[in-house]
Amino acid sequence: MSLPWLDHLILVPILLPLLVGAALAPLTQGWRRLKFWLSYASVLGMLATSLALIQLTDGGHWKDGMGVYLAANWSAPFGIALLADRLSSLMLLLCALLALAALHFTQMRWGRIGVHFHTLFQFLLMGINGAFLTHDLFNLFVFFEVMLAASYGLVLHGYNAERIRASMQYIAINLAAALLFLLGTALIYATTGTLNMADLAARVPQLQGDDLSLFKIGASVLALAFLTKGAMWPLGFWLPTTYAAASPPVAVMLVLMTKVGAYIVLRMSLLIFSDSAGGAAGFGQEALLYGGMATIVFGAAGMLSTDSAGRMAGYGAIISSGTLLAVIGYGQASLVTAGLYYLIGSTIAVAAFLLLIELIDRIRTPRSAMLALTMEVYAVEDTPVEPVGRGVPAAMAFLSLAFAACALMIAGLPPLSGFVAKFGMFHALLNPIDGSAVPTAGWTLMTLIILSGLIAVISMMRFGVRTFWASGAIEAPKLHRSEVAPVLFLLGLSVLMTVQANSLFGYLARASDDIRSPATTIERVLTHPALPGPTTPTTPATSLDEVTP
Amino acid sequence: MELVISLAIGIVFASGIWLVLRPRSFQVLAGLMLMSYAVNLFIFVMGRLWVDAAPLTPAGKTPDPAILADPLPQALVLTAIVIGFATTALYLVVMIGSRGLTGTDHVDGKEPEL
Numbered sequence: 001m002s003l004p005w006l007d008h009l010i011l012v013p014i015l016l017p018l019l020v021g022a023a024l025a026p027l028t029q030g031w032r033r034l035k036f037w038l039s040y041a042s043v044l045g046m047l048a049t050s051l052a053l054i055q056l057t058d059g060g061h062w063k064d065g066m067g068v069y070l071a072a073n074w075s076a077p078f079g080i081a082l083l084a085d086r087l088s089s090l091m092l093l094l095c096a097l098l099a100l101a102a103l104h105f106t107q108m109r110w111g112r113i114g115v116h117f118h119t120l121f122q123f124l125l126m127g128i129n130g131a132f133l134t135h136d137l138f139n140l141f142v143f144f145e146v147m148l149a150a151s152y153g154l155v156l157h158g159y160n161a162e163r164i165r166a167s168m169q170y171i172a173i174n175l176a177a178a179l180l181f182l183l184g185t186a187l188i189y190a191t192t193g194t195l196n197m198a199d200l201a202a203r204v205p206q207l208q209g210d211d212l213s214l215f216k217i218g219a220s221v222l223a224l225a226f227l228t229k230g231a232m233w234p235l236g237f238w239l240p241t242t243y244a245a246a247s248p249p250v251a252v253m254l255v256l257m258t259k260v261g262a263y264i265v266l267r268m269s270l271l272i273f274s275d276s277a278g279g280a281a282g283f284g285q286e287a288l289l290y291g292g293m294a295t296i297v298f299g300a301a302g303m304l305s306t307d308s309a310g311r312m313a314g315y316g317a318i319i320s321s322g323t324l325l326a327v328i329g330y331g332q333a334s335l336v337t338a339g340l341y342y343l344i345g346s347t348i349a350v351a352a353f354l355l356l357i358e359l360i361d362r363i364r365t366p367r368s369a370m371l372a373l374t375m376e377v378y379a380v381e382d383t384p385v386e387p388v389g390r391g392v393p394a395a396m397a398f399l400s401l402a403f404a405a406c407a408l409m410i411a412g413l414p415p416l417s418g419f420v421a422k423f424g425m426f427h428a429l430l431n432p433i434d435g436s437a438v439p440t441a442g443w444t445l446m447t448l449i450i451l452s453g454l455i456a457v458i459s460m461m462r463f464g465v466r467t468f469w470a471s472g473a474i475e476a477p478k479l480h481r482s483e484v485a486p487v488l489f490l491l492g493l494s495v496l497m498t499v500q501a502n503s504l505f506g507y508l509a510r511a512s513d514d515i516r517s518p519a520t521t522i523e524r525v526l527t528h529p530a531l532p533g534p535t536t537p538t539t540p541a542t543s544l545d546e547v548t549p
Numbered sequence: 550m551e552l553v554i555s556l557a558i559g560i561v562f563a564s565g566i567w568l569v570l571r572p573r574s575f576q577v578l579a580g581l582m583l584m585s586y587a588v589n590l591f592i593f594v595m596g597r598l599w600v601d602a603a604p605l606t607p608a609g610k611t612p613d614p615a616i617l618a619d620p621l622p623q624a625l626v627l628t629a630i631v632i633g634f635a636t637t638a639l640y641l642v643v644m645i646g647s648r649g650l651t652g653t654d655h656v657d658g659k660e661p662e663l
Contacts, residue, residue, distance in 0.1 A: 138625055145632045152639055156646075164647045165658040168574065171640050172656075175581050176569065178636070179588045182629055186588075189622065190595035 003531060006056060010069040010084045012049045013092050013129035016042050021122030029115050036103075036111055039118040043099045046125065050092035057086045058507060064520050065510070068135075068528040075530040077199040083135040083525060086511035087340070091132045091263060094344055097493060098256050098351055099125055101486035102249035105355055108480045110247050114157050124150035124253055131260050135525060137185050137195040137222075140264070144181065144229075148174050151257060154250040155242060166245035173238045177228040184222025191215040198525035201271045201518045205278035212279045219272070223265065223284060230261025231321045232288075233295040239318055240302060244310030248358045251310075252351040255317050259347055262324045266336070267515055269328060274518045288329025289441060293448055295322025300452040303459045309357040312459060313350055316410050319452050320346035326445055327425065334433060336512040338424030341505060345417035345497055349409035352490035356402055359487070360467060362477035363399070395479045400468045405491050407460035412453045417497040422449060424505065554594055562587035572661070574644045574654050578637065585633040589626050596622030 020042040024035050057065040062084075069082040084092075103111075103121065111117055127147025134140050152174075155167040189195055191211045192203045207215055228235040239258070243251050265288070273283045299318035306312055320342070327339035405416060412418035426449075429442045497504060514520070561583050568580025596619035604620035606612035644654070651658040 138628070142628065142632070145636065149636060149639065152636075152643070156643065159646070161650050161658065164643065164650055168640075168643055168647055168656060168658075171636075171643060172569070172577055172581065175636055175640065176584070178633075179581075179584050182588050182592060186592040186595040186622070186625070189625075195621075 006061065007067060007069060009049055009052055009056070010067050010082050010133065013046050013053075013096075014082075014126055014133065016045050016049070017122040017126040017129065021119045021126065024119045024122065025116065032112060035118045036107060039122060040103055042122060043096060043103055043125070046092070046129070047096040047100060050089055050096050053084050053089040054086070054093060054507075057084060057089050058510065064524055065514055066521065066524045068525055070528060070530055073530045076526045076528055077194055077196045080139045081135040081196060081198070081525055081528070082133045083198075083521070084133060085514050085521075086507065087263075087267070087515055088132045090340075090344075090507070090511060091259075092129055094259075094347060095125065095128050095132070095256055098252055098347070098490075101351065101355065101490050102252040104489070105249045105252075105483055105486045107482040110158065110249050114159075116153070117157055120150045120153045120157075121253075124154060126150075128253075128256060128260060132263065135197050137188065137197065137200070139195075141178070141181050141185060145178060147257060147260070148178070151250075151254065154253070155246045157250055158247045163245045166242050169238055170242045173228065177225045180221050180228075181225035184218045184220075184225060187214060187218025187221065191218060196525070197268070197271060198518075198522045201274070201277070202522045202526065204272055204280050205276060207279060216280065216283055219268075219280075219283065223268075226261045226264050226268075227291070227325075228261070229257065230265060230325065231258055231295070231318050232291045232325055233298040233318075233322070236295065236298070236318055236321070240306070240311045240314030243314035243317065243354070244308060248355050251313070251354045255347055255350050255354065258317055258321055259324075259343060262321060262328070262343065265325065266328050266339075270336075270515045271518050271521060274516070276518060282331065285329045285331045288325050289331075289445075290329070292322045292324070292326025292329055293445060295319075295325060296448045296452050298322070300448075300455040304455050306459075307463075309360065309463060310354075312463065313354045313357065316346075316353065316456065317350050319456070320350065323425075323449060323452070326448075330429075330441065330445065332428060332433065333512070333516055334431070335425060335428040336516070337505060337508045338421065338428050340508045340512060341417075341424055341497075341501075342421035345409065345421045345494065348490050348494050348497075349406060349418060352402070352487055352494070353406040353410060355483075355487050355490070356399070356406060359477065359479055359483060360399055360403065362479075363396075363467060395477055396468075398479070398484060399477075400464070402487050402491060403460075403464055403468070405494075407457070407464065409494055411456040411460065412449075413457065415498065417494045417501075420498055420501045422453065425449065550598055550600075554590070554598065558587045558590050558594070561590070572655055572657075574647065574656050577656060578640055578644060581640070582637055585629075585637070589629055589633070592622050592626045592629060594622075596620075 020038055024038060027035055053067070056062060056067060065086050067084040068076075069084070070076065071080040071082065073079070099121075106117065124147055127143050127145075127150060130143030131140060131147060134143055152167060152171050155170055156163055185195065188200070191207065191214045192200055194200055194203060204215065224235070231239045243254060246254060269284065269288070273280055273285075275281050296319055299315045299322055302318065303312055303315040306315065324339055324343055327335050327342070409416045409418040412422040426446060429446055430438060432438060432442075565580045565582075565584030565587060568576045568583060571577065571580070599618040602616055602618040604618045604623055606617065647658060648654050653660050655661070
């Protein structure tokens with residue numbers, strides 16, 4: 001008896017980038033074109049897989065919409081389990097879409113400097129996909145490290161002094177966060193004796209006394225690690241510098257990595273600290289709520305104070321992180337759905353903006369100067385070809401319209417997805433489930449979200465006016481199709497999200513129902529049967545009486 | 550024994566924190582390494598302290614949990630050591646790159662103005 005082949009699809013988002021990344025490593029730069037297309041094919045494969053997984057979870061192929069994959073056929077609490085449910089499948093899709101845009105953008109320039117760009121890019125995708133899928137704490141650590149190790153290399157991509165300085169801090173902070181991750185995991189293992197998340201959720205209600213407080217300490221230390229990644233105030237100071245320094249396609253993936261932190265926090269807090277978790281129920285929610293609000297304030301203040309577009313995008317990501325964390329900490333079921341919609345919309349918005357920044361920068365700086373800056377030190381074997389000929393017509397019109405669209409999405413103004421997300425959140429906040437009055441925290445959160453939107457509008461307008469209207473004699477920059485297409489693609493996704501808001505909200509409501517019912521997850525993961533071996537053991541297992549002397 | 554081990558972990562970790570907060574990148578690196586040693590010991594200890602207990606079961610016997618050390622933290626620590634080693638090596642490379650590019654080993658990439 002073997003596993004139905006559809007179940008193996010759960011493993012594809014991890015295996016595919018691993019194998020492709022490894023295959024690309026020995027190829028030299030002479031094979032550049034091949035490397036690009038292999039990498040591209042791998043991302044397309046991931047896209048198809050994630051669509052298939054969404055179909056399988058939402059289409060009722062798997063019971064309760066959860067596909068469980070037991071690594072090496074060890075049953076759940078003992079081996080590593082991978083879990084594909086509606087939420088993780090959707091995150092895989094988001095990852096594949098962003099990767100597609102980022103990779104397409106590298107075609108003309110960024111993929112041509114640095115030999116191992118595509119290898120590192122694939123390994124980064126492997127780490128992100130693994131973090132979305134795994135259901136084991138320590139395995140999560142390993143995937144985090146894979147993701148981070150690849151991102152260290154990618155932040156350095158296009159090696160210059162600014163990038164080195166930014167990545168020194170980025171690496172040091174993430175190494176420290178990894179240590180916190182280990183400390184938290186070790187404490188949780190010591191108190192509960194398990195690392196499987198479902199098993200953990202099943203055991204936590206029985207914890208009492210010292211064990212319970214130790215477990216809470218462990219969980220807090222662990223949360224510190226995720227929140228450093230998710231850039232909660234005061235742990236997110238590294239973010240704007242790193243985003244502004246990284247090359248645009250890499251920064252797009254970094255935006256997604258911030259969301260990985262928020263995703264894990266969401267999943268863990270709903271699974272392990274659910275209402276049925278006994279003494280640990282609702283642990284840390286207030287910290288998340290107020291921390292999230294402080295993060296919004298920090299991000300908004302930063303956005304107002306900065307002049308550089310890269311840092312503005314970084315602060316935009318911080319605001320979106322803060323909003324998400326506050327939504328998670330608010331602890332209202334209907335809010336999670338809108339929060340997830342916001343997660344997807346804001347990720348796409350910031351990603352599109354980051355790609356656009358590089359194109360906008362060409363208005364200001366002569367292209368050759370910028371290229372020289374990029375390759376200041378890096379010994380490039382062949383100078384990347386400037387995107388000449390086949391330029392895009394009406395480049396200025398495209399840039400300004402795309403910029404306006406990004407500004408609308410980030411600020412949350414109608415008609416694009418940012419508005420729908422904020423509308424959904426306000427609707428949920430104004431309609432508490434039990435019909436009671438809206439608490440002060442709810443009003444505060446709404447005020448902060450509106451204010452941060454206003455500040456985003458102000459700073460984006462200021463930037464837009466300075467760039468497009470007031471920069472004196474500007475010359476329309478040359479843009480290549482491969483650079484314009486990803487921006488259009490991301491903006492198109494946002495339009496699609498707006499048009500299809502109803503069905504997307506329906507899917508997200510089902511996804512948040514899944515993650516809010518720990519009992520189902522526990523039952524599905526822990527009772528998933530391991531397959532019987534190909535041959536039954538001939539000698540019976542040693543029984544107890546043989547040992548007794 | 551518990552006291553000795555916890556003191557050792559605490560002192561190593563505290564020294565690591567102090568070093569990480571220093572301005573020179575080599576000190577930061579040494580601090581991160583000390584902290585990771587402390588964390589590795591910590592993970593190891595989380596499987597409880599055992600003396601003379603093997604983590605493996607002899608073949609053909611039913612294991613008696615009372616005389617066995619918990620093998621899982623030992624496996625975890627091994628993974629953590631390997632990953633920590635690799636990332637520290639990477640940091641070292643970036644550090645050397647920064648030294649070459651900026652001419653200083655200060656973490657900000659420039660000497661503080663006196």
